[in-house]
Amino acid sequence: MEAVRRYEAWLQDPLIDEGTKAELRGLAGNKEEIEDRFFKWLEFGTGGLRGRLGAGSNRMNVYTVRLVTQALANYLKVQGKEGGVAIAHDSRHMSREFTEAAAGVLVANGIKVYVFPDVAPTPLLSFAVRHVRAAAGIVITASHNPPEYNGYKVYNERGNQMLAEEALSISSQMAELGLDSVLADPNPQENLLWNSLGDEVLEAYYQKLLEIAPKVENAENLRILYTPLHGTGGRYVPDILQQAGFSQVAAVPEQLEPDGNFPTVSFPNPEDPEAFKLAFAQAGQTPCDLIIATDPDADRMGVAVPQKGKWVLLNGNQVGVLLADFLLARLAPGQAARSVVVKTIVTTDMVQSVAAKYGAEVRETLTGFKYIGTLMDELPAENREFVFGFEESYGYLAGTAVRDKDAVLASLLIAQVAAFYQAQGLTLADRLEELFAEHGWYLQDLVSFTFATSLEAERSRQFISRLEKQPIASIGEERVVEVLNYGSSLRLDLRTQEERAIRLPKEGVLQWITEAGSKVTLRPSGTEPKMKLYLEVRAENRQEAERRLLKIKEAFDELVRSGLEA
């Protein structure tokens, strides 16, 4: 009923343009579609807004973008945050229009804007916020979602994605607003508060990246094939590689230009092996040593390496461990002792062993780079230095110039690692095997459970509630020794029944540690009827690790199935 009322209101609203009204009139009689488009306003969270493009309050369009930008403007004006807002966008449909819509609202509110004239990676925006001392940043992107999606991410003045408290302030402002309360300048580019971000920012960014990753020998001999998957990385990644001395960089031509249709991939996601299909084909014709892919907003990176005549995709944990090992090995004597590597609770523990070898410390945060970015800012007060942060979902960051995962920097770093070991006659896969041999075989798997019906979703909640109350004693053949309940911030040792506090913000995640060192993490989605299961085992050899991983997976599959039926 509310949806229909809102639909009718949009049709009558003089603020809504005729094109949008025509699209809405086409929905007449289609109750399901009207309900879906209008049953609520897109919700603003720490990840900003994300949704399908189209007319409606539950869709990404200039009206929802203006509304959330007015909420952001109100938040900045309430908090007295000055310095303006930096805005970047990716190559998706409507991204530029949304950029201008957001800028129009900000300048109408008397807030200065710094706008990238062309598509720009998310990490560059994070850098720019700090560089121009802006009060906030906006990136118009839906990351690796399909073409029909777009999104709106907000960064704080530290270049970090908004934390929960900041996001709450904006969403509470947004809840008060209606379309008629939005101030908007239809021609923001003519406003004196509009500033274009030129090459000066880009040069400063490149300079910082080259300081973080100084040149390595053999760079000129490494043959790299790169694909931006039609996203924003097409200019920036080849640029930085060239500047770092990598002279043999080829690109997948069909995927080089920004294109919001992402026509050559089903998902522009470097985690998806299908995204590498064209790159593999090109590598077959023109040999290369390394394939790098970045997602549309160039914050996440995928890597493929040759191994025994085949291309093998490294997962996010493996790339993270390679980069951590490389960066820690290059630290000056004495520097490692105050160095910190940051990972999330679902990211591999192998990096603990790697860091220990160099005398560095590993700290954990909840899932999400906003937590890593926040921790980065806290370390100097403890006389600690952030060296590297990563998460299993293909996000990596070194140094402190940026506060979000940076695929431009990660591409440069992984190329350096590859060049360094190539000079020693090793591929990245070889080096990874060396690390496994040294630190043990860590294998991971990720299982997603989606609950199609509300009954299933309710049963899943009950199942998780039971797991919280009744700790699992064993998973398959492995005895559980510790249970970490991040929702209640308690870590229970089942051997001693001793409870300790977890010093992280509360989040509904459960984790089990087995006697053999395996780790299983159950993370329900906060917004969708889904849960993810992160599995990791450690063994002395690959065969043993694979066997145990399979056992744990089967055991937990059975546990979930019976749990949902109960």
Added chain:
Amino acid sequence: MKEIVPDKQGMVLVTLFVVGNTLVFALGGRAGPDIWLAFLVAIAVTAPFILIFARLTSLMHGKTFADGVEMLFGKWPSRAVALLYTGYAWRLGCLVVSHVTHFIQAVSLPTTPQTVMSLAFGVLVIWIVKGGIEVLARFSSVMSRVVLTVLFSAFALLINRVDLGQFLPVMYNGFGPVMEGALQLLDFPFMETVLLFWIFDGFKKKDSAYRVFVPGFLVGALILLIMDCTSLAVLGADRYGIFYFPIYTSIARIDVSTFLTRLEAIVAVTFAVGSFVKIAVCLLAASKTLAYALGFDDYRFLVTPLVLGTIPGSRWFIATSMEIEASATKTISASTFLYQLVFPISFWILAEIRMYLRKGNKAGKQTDV
């Protein structure tokens, strides 16, 4: 029974009413760097009216304001006027509730519903308004020491951040912005003092009204002048005009050797106290005028429904932070012109005429209205 408030307590009540919920807003922002001129103009324009109101109260010495108005207009017209002031006072109370709950939610409690905060304020307001003007004046007297200490400490700590160059050049854009700023100040909060005349039952002496209203208003106006000008000199005119709560923002910048920080939280408390006093005055005025308009001797049984009505009322009149800013920075409107100027001046002129006629009738033997 009439409640008589000591002059000093009455004066403090007037001061806190003027400072009230205005402390964190960009008052007179339209004047830009000439804000101090706007303040001086607004004070100069308001002061004669305060004198007029004081004179009016003095002429009505021994009677409540409502009784005095009844003598001027007769029973039914005066009741109608009182009813209009009930609406004005209640609406102003709603606006202040909205201001303070929006402010608290925006700066510190984003997840707490405004209704919960309104209810918390409401319970306290019911208690104090039922206690009467004596309790309210005593409360103001005690709290004023806290409010003034905090404000002047904050002002002192901001001194080293003040850039007097922000006030230059003087009147670069002419006198227009100064007038706009002055009109903003007249509407909110200076001329709102008209409500105070409805809440006092009487004063000890005939000239007490002068001692209560004139210094009370001037001290309140001076506090606002100092705090707003300091804030503008710290932030700059552009930011002063853009930020919703510029005094709060400028105080957030106090950082004395890193150990004396986050003072804005304390200033927020003074804002809450000032707002509480103003809400209480509004609701006391609304209750008293309504009781008079309906012919009741006691107003207290009307307090609870009127106060509880401000909870939804605060959402009707203002829904967003933008509307709060607009309500705090608008220039004088036709409806407020009626309550703040037309009625009071009419009362005064009629009272003077009546006084003149009585003088004539009694051959120079002066009496009150």
